[in-house]
Amino acid sequence: MVGTHPRTMGGISTVVRGYLEAGLFKRFPADYVVTHRDGGAWVKARTALGAYARILGALLAGGAPLLHVHLSSRASFWRKALVCELAGLFRRPYLLHVHGSEFMKFYGEESGPRTQRYIASVFRRSSLVLALSEEWRASLLRICPQARVEVLPNAVPLPDLPGLRGRQGGASRQTILFMGRLGQRKGVFDLVTAFARVAPHFPEARLVCAGDGEIDAVNSLSRTLGMGERVSCPGWLDTTQTAELLAGASVFVLPSYAEGLPMALLEAMSWGLPVIASPVGGIPQVVRQDDNGLLIDPGDVDALSGALRRLLAEPALRQRLGKAARATVEKSFALPAAMARLSEIYGRFGIAAASTGGHPA
Numbered sequence: 001m002v003g004t005h006p007r008t009m010g011g012i013s014t015v016v017r018g019y020l021e022a023g024l025f026k027r028f029p030a031d032y033v034v035t036h037r038d039g040g041a042w043v044k045a046r047t048a049l050g051a052y053a054r055i056l057g058a059l060l061a062g063g064a065p066l067l068h069v070h071l072s073s074r075a076s077f078w079r080k081a082l083v084c085e086l087a088g089l090f091r092r093p094y095l096l097h098v099h100g101s102e103f104m105k106f107y108g109e110e111s112g113p114r115t116q117r118y119i120a121s122v123f124r125r126s127s128l129v130l131a132l133s134e135e136w137r138a139s140l141l142r143i144c145p146q147a148r149v150e151v152l153p154n155a156v157p158l159p160d161l162p163g164l165r166g167r168q169g170g171a172s173r174q175t176i177l178f179m180g181r182l183g184q185r186k187g188v189f190d191l192v193t194a195f196a197r198v199a200p201h202f203p204e205a206r207l208v209c210a211g212d213g214e215i216d217a218v219n220s221l222s223r224t225l226g227m228g229e230r231v232s233c234p235g236w237l238d239t240t241q242t243a244e245l246l247a248g249a250s251v252f253v254l255p256s257y258a259e260g261l262p263m264a265l266l267e268a269m270s271w272g273l274p275v276i277a278s279p280v281g282g283i284p285q286v287v288r289q290d291d292n293g294l295l296i297d298p299g300d301v302d303a304l305s306g307a308l309r310r311l312l313a314e315p316a317l318r319q320r321l322g323k324a325a326r327a328t329v330e331k332s333f334a335l336p337a338a339m340a341r342l343s344e345i346y347g348r349f350g351i352a353a354a355s356t357g358g359h360p361a
Contacts, residue, residue, distance in 0.1 A: 001030055002051070002083050003070035005037035009181075009212055009236050012070045012099050014263040015154055017239075019342075022157070022335040028346060029354045030068075031058070035079050048079055055083060059090040066093050066127075066349045072100025074110070077119070084122050093127035093349060097152070101185070101258040101281055104139050116143075123147040128345065132261035133282025152345075153282070155338035156266045158330060159243070174205040174312055177249035177273075179242070179264040180256075182213035182233065187255030187278065187298060189221055194255075194304040196225035202312045205230070210245060212236045246271040250318060251311045256280055257298040269293075270329040274321035276307045286333070292324035 004010065006017040016032065019025070025032060035051040036044060058064040067087045071080035080096075087094040100106075107119055123129055123144035130152040131137040137149045176195065182188045188209055195207045207230060209218055215233045222231035237245065246252075252268035252275045259281035266286070268275055275293040277283050287293040294310070296303040311318050343353060 001068040001070070002033045002035055002055070002080065004076075005034045005047075006032075008036065008038045011154070011260070011263050012072065012076075014267075015099070016070065018156060018335055019339075022339050024339060024342065027339070027343070027353045028351065035083070036076070052082060052086070055086055059086060059092065064090075064092055066095065066346065066351060068095045068097060070097045070099060072098070073103045073106030076100065077103075077106065081118075081122055084125070088125060094125075095128045095130065095345070096123065096126045097130045098136070098140060099132065099260055101256070101260045101262075103260075104143075105258070107143055120144040127349070130345075133285050135282055135285070136260060152338065152341055153285075153333055154261045154263055154266055155333050155335045156263065156270050156329065157335050158270055159246075174202055174251075175249045176205065176207045176251045176253055176308065176312075177245055177268070178207070178209045178211070178253050179245070179268070180211045180213075180254065180262070182209055182211050182215055182218050185257050186213075187257060187304075188214075188218055190255050190299060190301050190304060191253055192218060192221050192225065192227065192231060194301050194308055195231065196222075196227050197301075197305045198309045198312065199227060199230060201309065205312055207231045208245060208249070209233045210235070210237050210242070242267070246273065249273055251276065251308070253304075253308070254278070254283075255296060255298065255304055256283075259283055261286070266329060266333050269325035270334075272322040272326040274311055274318045275325060276304065276311070286328065287325075291321075292328050293321055 003016050004012050006013050006020060033051050033054055035048050037047050067083060069080050069083055071077050084094050107116060120143050124146050126147065129140060129147050129149040131140050131149055132154055134151055137151050140149050178188060178191055180186045199205055218233055222228050246268060252273040254262060254265050254277045256278050261282035265275060265277060275287060277287050277293060277295060278298045279295045280298060287295055289295045294307045296307055
């Protein structure tokens, strides 16, 4: 399996970390090869070169009967394209696991005809392409209609229910949470603006925007709107800090303009949080209006303000939506189901689960 370091920032690392914690590399005799990690240009270059050497060594030794390649757009695609070329050179099958909400923008708007043909060829030569949702499957098939594309949704671990705190409580439990890269694509500025509109009616409410990105811009907007004391940006958090935030939140909001199948949304729902999200990417396959969450169009600050006001004012609604959100993840997006699906996929390539061993990263 090839991808970014499990402790870097981003969706791929969160997915891989879940696989590691679920025991995938104890179940299968697999190696996880890191092609990217956070750091300066030299750190990234050294990581990629080391990964290529490790993969080449395994191929020369007759190993690596299957390469499971996690990739997204831009630099991630080009790093992994070389891995795919090595697989082809040694006649090894490779599986493309496509992440990244902007892959179609990368393909359609940022790539010229020659690059588009090459991207399509990488997909065509893949033994299998994994999309995060049916919507993304249709998009990837537009790149290469000949590709074999199946859906493998992202999955998350389930926190123990006894550990979940009752969020249907009164006004004192009004923490609105966002997690992800702070910027326009994720709708964070819309969220701060919407929060400023409803905050005067809920004096105990606070907004936490956790993640990297345009932190200074978010703080500046918060101060401009008079919300400097009620909006906090703690930066990118580790697993323990994230769990603490999720346990203490009352509402999760992700008003994105583009998404794949966001891990942060699934994590929030697994914690029994009511969610507000925009119907982009794979989100409509997870969140159903007024059933397990609220949906608002990207950029519709009025609708976002209204949804926030509803959830802050109605504890019973928060409880109902949060309970349904948790049930949705339990049924369709929990790690055991993903592990079973991966086992079935690997079995097609003659790779059986091992009774012992494994080589986690």
